[in-house]
Amino acid sequence: MWSLIIIILSLILLVVLAMRGFTIIIIAPVVSLFVMIMNNMPILETFQNAYMSGFTNYVKNYFLIFLFAAMFGKFMEESGAARTIAEYLLKLSGRKSKLRVLVTIMFICSLLTYGGVSLFVVIFAILPIAKPIFKEMDIPWHLFIAAFFPGIATFTMTMLPGTPAIQNIIPISYLNTTVTSGALIGIVTTIVIIPILIWYLNFALKRAEKRGETYLNMKNLEEAENELAKDKYANKKLPNIVLSLIPPALLLILLNLFKLEVLYTLMITVVASAIIFWKYIDKKKQVVNIGATNAVLPIINTSADVGYGAVIAATSGFVVFQDIVTNIPGNPLISLFISTNLLAGITGSSSGGLAIAMETLTDLYLKLGVNPDAFHRISAIASGGLDALPHNGVVITTLIVAGLTHKDAYKHIFATSVVIPLIAAIPGLLVAIMFY
Numbered sequence: 001m002w003s004l005i006i007i008i009l010s011l012i013l014l015v016v017l018a019m020r021g022f023t024i025i026i027i028a029p030v031v032s033l034f035v036m037i038m039n040n041m042p043i044l045e046t047f048q049n050a051y052m053s054g055f056t057n058y059v060k061n062y063f064l065i066f067l068f069a070a071m072f073g074k075f076m077e078e079s080g081a082a083r084t085i086a087e088y089l090l091k092l093s094g095r096k097s098k099l100r101v102l103v104t105i106m107f108i109c110s111l112l113t114y115g116g117v118s119l120f121v122v123i124f125a126i127l128p129i130a131k132p133i134f135k136e137m138d139i140p141w142h143l144f145i146a147a148f149f150p151g152i153a154t155f156t157m158t159m160l161p162g163t164p165a166i167q168n169i170i171p172i173s174y175l176n177t178t179v180t181s182g183a184l185i186g187i188v189t190t191i192v193i194i195p196i197l198i199w200y201l202n203f204a205l206k207r208a209e210k211r212g213e214t215y216l217n218m219k220n221l222e223e224a225e226n227e228l229a230k231d232k233y234a235n236k237k238l239p240n241i242v243l244s245l246i247p248p249a250l251l252l253i254l255l256n257l258f259k260l261e262v263l264y265t266l267m268i269t270v271v272a273s274a275i276i277f278w279k280y281i282d283k284k285k286q287v288v289n290i291g292a293t294n295a296v297l298p299i300i301n302t303s304a305d306v307g308y309g310a311v312i313a314a315t316s317g318f319v320v321f322q323d324i325v326t327n328i329p330g331n332p333l334i335s336l337f338i339s340t341n342l343l344a345g346i347t348g349s350s351s352g353g354l355a356i357a358m359e360t361l362t363d364l365y366l367k368l369g370v371n372p373d374a375f376h377r378i379s380a381i382a383s384g385g386l387d388a389l390p391h392n393g394v395v396i397t398t399l400i401v402a403g404l405t406h407k408d409a410y411k412h413i414f415a416t417s418v419v420i421p422l423i424a425a426i427p428g429l430l431v432a433i434m435f436y
Contacts, residue, residue: 054303072116153388340383
């Protein structure tokens with residue numbers, strides 16, 4: 001139990017350090033060292049065998065996926081294709097109401113991420129369009145986060161079958177499943193979550209209006225306006241909507257209809273993007289180089305998280321944790337959902353927590369008779385709940401890019417990316433228990 005308490009204290013320490021702005025690359029080994037010392041574990045041996053094994057295994061398994069996904073995202077960003085798609089959809093929806101704008105932004109982000117575009121590309125594509133619209137319609141700027149996070153971090157990340165998100169890829173090698181495994185579970189969960197997310201957008205908008213909030217009383221307004229003035233697409237010729245949609249559509253078709261392995265799918269999509277968008281890119285060599293190097297930081301961050309998780313998994317407290325969650329009464333899928341959520345919360349990473357869950361829990365739950373397809377979808381959905389706690393790297397980065405703070409907008413992230421996904425997962429669990 002003492003070791004279990006140390007795990008909880010290490011999580012608190014991790015959250016505090018992350019909230020103070022330290023990178024997870026530093027935080028993870030520091031917090032791991034705290035766990036080792038408090039558990040009287042051999043430091044050098046544990047770093048080499050547990051921490052670095054977890055770290056390097058994640059890099060070995062997923063680096064090429066991160067690499068080609070980052071290159072695809074860079075082509076979509078620099079060509080202006082992601083921007084074209086966003087502008088086109090906003091024109092289609094019109095600006096008849098503030099709620100419609102928020103809902104449209106949510107669906108633009110979801111369409112782009114379901115098409116394989118990195119969430120970091122999505123925010124830079126949508127931000128310069130959203131700011132003038134929010135200003136024109138006098139929508140409080142913190143509500144941008146309320147619309148953005150549901151689009152990138154809920155149903156297209158973990159729920160919809162066929163999504164190219166890494167959370168949907170990780171279980172495949174452990175369970176011999178496909179990107180469409182547990183389709184019924186994912187579809188039901190998506191049908192449940194979308195109306196709740198729209199309800200929340202309406203609720204948050206009405207509450208902001210009741211408080212007299214406007215675009216002009218947002219924090220860091222001057223800084224945000226300066227960023228708006230730097231819009232790199234202002235005088236640039238962009239590809240039309242048909243050309244812009246070809247690579248994302250190709251990715252989804254190859255992945256879902258032809259069932260092509262995800263790495264080959266991404267390779268082909270990158271080549272197609274290069275051919276289609278080449279003339280729209282000014283600094284071609286730079287785009288290729290930056291696209292490749294953009295893969296490094298995300299995978300190193302996540303690998304550092306996984307390394308910390310591997311140290312946790314090597315403690316006696318983790319055995320207690322496993323005993324507690326696996327002895328939860330009822331169907332094993334319930335305890336799988338809870339344990340994966342907790343691991344994602346501990347690491348502050350959906351993919352990191354899911355990787356640890358797959359590594360440490362797969363054999364146990366398969367022996368309990370859990371259907372692999374249900375295992376795949378439930379664990380993927382579970383990775384997208386508690387992961388979005390305040391120390392999550394995407395949370396911190398997105399708020400910085402948007403010129404907001406945790407105080408300004410984290411409440412929207414907590415509601416849309418923690419509470420609502422947990423609620424929407426309940427019908428999915430019921431479907432999994434009844435039909436798998």
